[in-house]
Every structure is written in C-alpha cells, then in structure tokens.
Amino acid sequence: MSATITPIRRAKAPSLDPMMALVAADMHQVNGVILARMQSDVPLIPELAGHLIAGGGKRMRPMLTLACARLLDYQGTRHHKLAASVEFIHTATLLHDDVVDGSGLRRGRRTANIIWGNPASVLVGDFLFSRAFELMVEDGSLRVLRILSGASAVIAEGEVNQLSAQRRIETGEARYLDIIGAKTAALFAAACRIAAVVAERDEAVEQALDAYGRNLGIAFQLVDDAIDYASDGATMGKDAGDDFRDGKVTLPVILAYARGNEEDRRFWRDAIEGRRTSDEDLALANRLLRETGAIDDTLARARHYGQLAIDSLSGIGGGTARAALIEAVEFAIARAY
Template sequence: MAVVVNLGEERGKPRKPSLDAIGHLVGDDLRAVNDLIIQNMQSPVALIPQLAGHIVAAGGKRLRPMLTLAAARLCGYQGHRHVALASCVEFIHTATLLHDDVVDDSNLRRGLATANSVWGNKASVLVGDFLFSRAFQVMVGDGSLKVLEILSNASAVIAEGEVLQLVTSNDTEASEQAYLDVIRRKTAALFAAACRIGAVVADRPKAEEEALESYGLNLGIAFQLIDDVLDYSAKQAELGKTIGDDFREGKITLPVILAFRRGDEPERTFWRRALETLDQQEADLVHGIELMERHDALRDTVARASHYGAIARDALGLFPESSEKRALLDVIDFCIERAY
C-alpha cells in the first residue's frame, strides 16, 4: 500500500545495500561480543537468563555493537576493550526494548512473542533493569571515566526520550521538531555513543570522536525515520512485524505529522479520532495510509532520512579511505533503503 521508490536504481546503484561488509569486517569480534552477552546475562535467579535469553535469541542485526566494533577498527584500535563495550551497548539496547514493549503493550517483536507477553510486565521491567545494571558493571570494569560518562549520559538521554514520547503520545498537534527531539533521545543517542566510544578506546583526537558521534547521531535519526515509514509498509511482514502497530497505539510519527498538517479539516478530524481517542474502525489503517500517500508523507519522510544520511556520510569525510569507512558508509545506505 505504501509508495515504493527504488532509491538504489535512481542513483545508479543496482546492488542491494546490506550489512554484509561490516559483518565481515567485525565478524570475529562480534562472535566474542555474543559470547560476552551470554556470559554476562547469567544469574542464580533463573528467570533472568531465561527472559533475557528470550529477547537475545529473537535475533536482530546487532547493529549498535557492530558500529562500536567498526568505529574502533576505523580508528586503528588494536586492543580488546571494544568487545566488552560493544556488549555493554547491546545490553543497554536490549533493556530499552524490554521496557518499550511493556510501555507499548506489544505482543510481537521480530516475529516472536515479546517477553512481557510471555512472563508479564513486572518480570520484563525488572529484567530490563538488571540488564541496565549489568551494562554499568561492564562500564566500570573497563575503567575509563570518559567511556562511563558517554554511555551513562546516553542511558539518561534515552530515558528522557521515553518519557518525552509518553508526554507527546496521541497528540496530533505535535510538531516535527518535537518528534525529532524524541527520536534524537530515544534512538539516535545510543547510535552516537556506540560510535564515539570506538574513537575513545583508540585514544583518537576530539575531532574524530565528534565526527563519529555525528555519524552515529544522524544515522540513528535516519534509521528511526525509516522504521516509522516501515510501520505503514507491506515490507513489515518480511521483518517479522505487523503493519500499523504505531497507528493502533496512537503514536505520532513523522508520516502522521506530515499527513495531518497537509490534510483538510475532515482529514484532521479522522486523525484525531483514530490517534487521540483511539476510536478506531476496521478500515481506518488503510484510510490512514491512503492519506499519507495522497500527501506524499511517506515519500517525504524517506527524503528526510536521506538528508540525515547525507550528514552522517559527510561526518566520515575526516577519515581516510579504508574498508572500515566503506563498510560504515554502506550501513547508511542499508538503513535508508531497507524499506524497498
């Protein structure tokens, strides 16, 4: 139902963007990260590894830890600290997923039942807290106050983003800037921190730290924008997700904001009924997608993602050409073009 634009063909790039290059470069380190994840989620309290193992086993691309590993390689790091810190990044991400699913009352993630739908909300929240705490133990074990500062700040910002999203949820009057403030905190902050610590462990100059932070921040914004497009695309089924979860929960994402602003008063009345009061009828999702297509809301959200992707690409201009740099550039294309 959503508009499909093959950006790769438009740019003269017939190949399908993927994470293969970065996966190949960091494959050995990523296996070590996975081993550490399994090791560090163990506990004498049996429910903890059981529930944590459920969400870890659900799969996922491990994109954030791969970014830490690749950023460290880009900066010429030869040690092993980046492996533990990449596992720390994944723990923070996994903890937020557990909490998100409770807040959103989600029943499905990557095609599998969510932890809260299996073990209940209380267990999911508490195990999420355990994973956050374990992440901080890993940070302390690393011994760098700078790393601790970067990742703890990111954790606080993520929490702020969650609360800000809660405050602005179901508000069709929300501005594009308010929406961007949420995703900068909720999603992009961890991308930025994951990349920056790659330069920190390599003891690189501040300019390189900031370049990688900018790359991660803008990549994270682009990633979330495309996620918000995907929620209204048939492509969702291929990703193990159902279409229209955001719509059913009344989430105000950029496609909604654009369609609402560009619509007439009867259309705005529809959005208010469907998303503010959640008085939804069976045909409402299809109608909402039709309105988004009518006003180019999905297409323009992809254009916004491409803009932030371009900023991320420019941020890597500070670094010399290398296989690591090319792999990180490929990640940008993958994140933007995965909807097609």
Template sequence: MTATLHRIGTDRQPSLDSIINLVAAEMNHVNAVILERMQSQIPLIPELAGHLIAGGGKRMRPMLTLATARLLDYSGARHHKLAAAVEFIHTATLLHDDVVDGSDLRRGRRTANIIWGNPASVLVGDFLFSRSFELMVEDGSLKVLKILSNASAVIAEGEVNQLTAQRQVNTGEDKYLDIIGAKTAALFAAACRISAVVAERDEATEEALDSYGRNLGIAFQLVDDAIDYASDAETMGKGVGDDFRDGKVTLPVILAHARGSAEDRAFWQAAMEGRRISDEDLSYAKTLLAQTRAIDDTLMRARHYGQRAIDALGPFASSAAKSALIEAVEFAIARAY
C-alpha cells in the same frame, strides 16, 4: 544520496553483509561477553533475556562500536566489553518499551512481556542496565562511563517525552525529531563515539563519529516510521500499523495532519485517540498519507540524515571499514524501497 534500491555504481542492494563480515571475529568475543554476563542464579533472568537477545536482532549498535574502532585502526580489546554494554542498554530499553507499548510481537516473535508478564520484563531490563554499568566500570575510563551513562539518561528522557506526546496529534516536527534524537539516535552516537575514546583519538574524531552515529540513528528511525505504514508484518517483525493503533504520533502522521483538510485532521485526531483504528481506518490513513506525500517526505528526510552520516566520515581515509559504515547507512535507507 539518491533514493535507490542498489548501491551507486553496482547492481546489488545495500546490506549489512559488509559490516557483519568486517567484525565477525570480534562479534564472537562480544557475544561471549553477552552470554556470560546475562547469566544469573535466578533462572528466569537468563531465560527471559536470552529470548530477546537470541531473537534475530541485527546487533547493529555493537557492530558500529566494532566497525568504528576498526576505522581507527584500534588493535586492543577494550571495545569488546563496551560493545556488549551497548547491546545490554539497547536490550533493556526494548524490554521496557514493549511493556510501555503493550507490544505482543518483536522481530516476529512473541514479546517477553506477553510470555512472562510486565513485572518480569521490567525487572530483567533493570538487571541488564546494571550489567551494562558493571562492564563500563570494568573498562576504567571515566570518559566512556560518562558517554554511555549520559546516553542511557537521554534515552529515558526521550521515552518519557514520547509518552507525553502519545496521541497528541498536534505534536510539531521539531519536537518529534527531538524525541527520536534522544530515544534512538543517542545510543547510535554513543556506540560510535566510545571507539574514539578507547583508540585515544582527539575530540574532533569523537565528534565526527558521534555525528555519524547520531544521523544514522535518526535516518534509521524515520525509515521505521515510514515502513510501519508501507510494509508487511514479515518484513517488519511486528504487526503492520502498530504505531497507528498505539496512537504513536510519528513523522508521517505529523506531516499528513498538518497538510490535510479539516475533515482529514479530525480523522487523525480520532485515530490517535484510539477511536478510528480498524483495518478500514488504517487503509484510509494510508490513502491520506499518499495524498499528502507524507511517506515520501519522511523518507526524503531520512535520506538527508543519511547523507549527513556519510559526510561525517569524510575526514577518514578510504578503507574496508569506511566502506562498510557507508553501506550501513545505505542499507538503513534502502529498507523502505
């Protein structure tokens, strides 16, 4: 998979349009489930949940559930509720993440914790987690329940692991990949794998879709890590350099710290500890990232995992669904260019 703005053999930039169009009709059913199940007699719950759910997110994870089901020619409707459960898990983790990170912007809008406070955000996140498990139980498959409940536990473990690594500039690349494999990629993998279960396919099919989602999730997060230093607030939907100011030790920092001089490493140590986080410091950090090719190599790794995701689709016959899933990977990578 080469670094390019355009799809191979075309003159257009990769986008999510193909997967959006593929599952548009089914997403209407999923959105209806989401709207119905986030209701409560406590007005603050749908108000706060609705703020985030209506905030312009791509709905990528539930779309993956629908698109992989289409890849398998599944013609039932079980995956509608399960895709909603996936989105509720994701939304709950965002609410909790923003509290942990002290974030004030999400997708270009003020975060729920800034508007309603931390306690309300945490509790509504808990409510959405509970709703997701209700939807899993209603589906009736213990295997689906196991996959999604395990993903929820792994995500929480990943978040705790990231918390312990915060400001720890000596964090190794392997540990960091473990963190994002848990906190980001696990839900991508589960969102895809459950389609094979509802379509009653074999273990090999489950593993292939799990591999697709997991590698896509890692690629997606690595690109996010890179564009935190190389993009703008309008593109990102959050403040530029938020990871830097929050002391988040992401892969670009890990690579730059490992490759830098003693003076450079001292700067990164001070920055991650919150002692060098001015605009001038951020500009200097970008200079060090460029000098050590840390951004370039983070994106090279993202392309590697993106190719692994595409390779995982090899056993499946050509179809509109397969093309859309491949382009979703290309889109994830192209966001950085």
C-alpha cells in the same frame, strides 16, 4: 508497499554483510561477553534475556562500536566489553518499550512481556542495565562511562517525552525530532563515539563519529516510522500499524495532518486520540499518507540524514571499514524498499 520510493543508487541492494564480515572475529568475542554476563543464579533472568538477545536482531549498535574501532585502526580489546554494554543497554530499552507499548511481536516473535508478563520484563531489563554499567566500570574510563551513562539517561528522557506526546495530534516536527534524537539516535551516537575514546583519538574524531551515529540513528528511526504504515507485519517483524493504534505522532502523521483538509484533520485527531483504530481506519490512514506524499517525504528526510552521516566520515580512515560504515547507512534506508 503503499508508497513509491526512489531506489538507492547501488546496483546491488545495500547490506550489513560487509560490516558483519569486517567485525566477525570481534563480534565472536562480544557474543561471549554477552552470554557470560546475562547469566544469573535466578533462572528466569537468562531465560527471558536470552529470548530477546537470541531473537534474530543484527546487533547493529555493537557492530558500529567494533566497526568504528576498525576504522581508527584500534588494536586492543577494550571495545569488546563496551560493545556488549551497548547491546545490553539496547536490549533493556526494548524490554521496557514493549511493556510501555503493550507490544505483542518483536522480530516476528512473541515479546517477553507476553510470555513472562510485564513485571518480569521490567525487572530483567533493569538487570541488563546493571550489567551494562558493570562493564563500563570495568573498562575504567570515566569518559566512556560519561558517554554511555549520559546516553542511557537521554534514552529514558526520550521515551518519557514520547509517552507524554502520545495521542497528542498537535505534536510538532521539532518535538518529534527531539524524541527520536533521544530515544534512538543517542545510543547510535554513543556506540560510535566510544570507539574514538578507546583508540585515544582527539575530540574532533569523537565528534565526527558521534555525528555519524546520531544521523544514522535519526535516519534509521525515520525509516521505521515510515514502514510502520508502508509495510506489513511479516516484513517488519511486528504488528502492522502498531504506531497508528498506539496513537504515536510520527513524522508521516505530522506531515499528513498538516497537509490535509479539515475532514482529513478530523480523521487524524480521532485516530490519534483512539477513536478510529479499525483495519478500515488504518487503510484510510495509508491512503491519506500516500495522497499527501507523507511517506515519500519522510523517506526523503531519512536519505538527508543518511547523507549527513556519510559526510561525517570525511577524512577519517578508509578502506573496507569506511566502505562498510557507508553501506550500513544505505542499508538502514533501503529497509523501506
């Protein structure tokens, strides 16, 4: 790893294991819904969807729905279908993202668009979005439908915003935060918030869980953007330097560009506009990021948003559910270590 990172305060590395143990029985039910609802008489649909759904992801977003429901001591089963809906929305966006980005690897495996082609990936993504909305409608709550459908629209807006900012070195930090708040944090927020709806809690609890998920999502994406430079393909499960070669202006680049001299800035302009994308150029980018402290400061921002997420849980629930949700934040940040 290229950057020096201050260790997390836990003696033992943070893990999703406590949250996975907390929701294991519920997750079994969610997996059953996912398996049943991704079926189709058109064989390509379950084949392609199954490739990504079974690709080793931890299913953090649906687990957050389940864990937040446990935090609120919800005793029903509505959250099972809704957690599956959250996972379908996430999976659909991944299929579409990989087409837009031309990605070749996800979670260490070939992407669906490489195996089956772009048209099939887009259409199966559309199918999963449709399944997600079917599950929302079956729940019967207009409030849940409003939250999840709103998040779906915001995610799409965020992706379009990111696409229009691509290869534009003048993209600023405020726009970057708007982009990741939409394309990543919105679904984290919605996944947590709907637990308060099914548990019939008041608006204040809804807002607190929304804030927890939103700040966790921002921290999660900040870490992703840092490790695109400060890690390797084996660790990330995708091609190292993808963001660099795709001309994505992420916070590490924004900070390094702002802090560089004119020669450095010329390099970043050329790189982001697609004229400097070799392995040697990526190595130079990593050196500049290290010298300007851009990776360290990006991860410091991630820790800040992580703390905001933890603070949002103050006064809500307790016990193993609260501890698991706090450790999930620390795990999201510790992925950079």
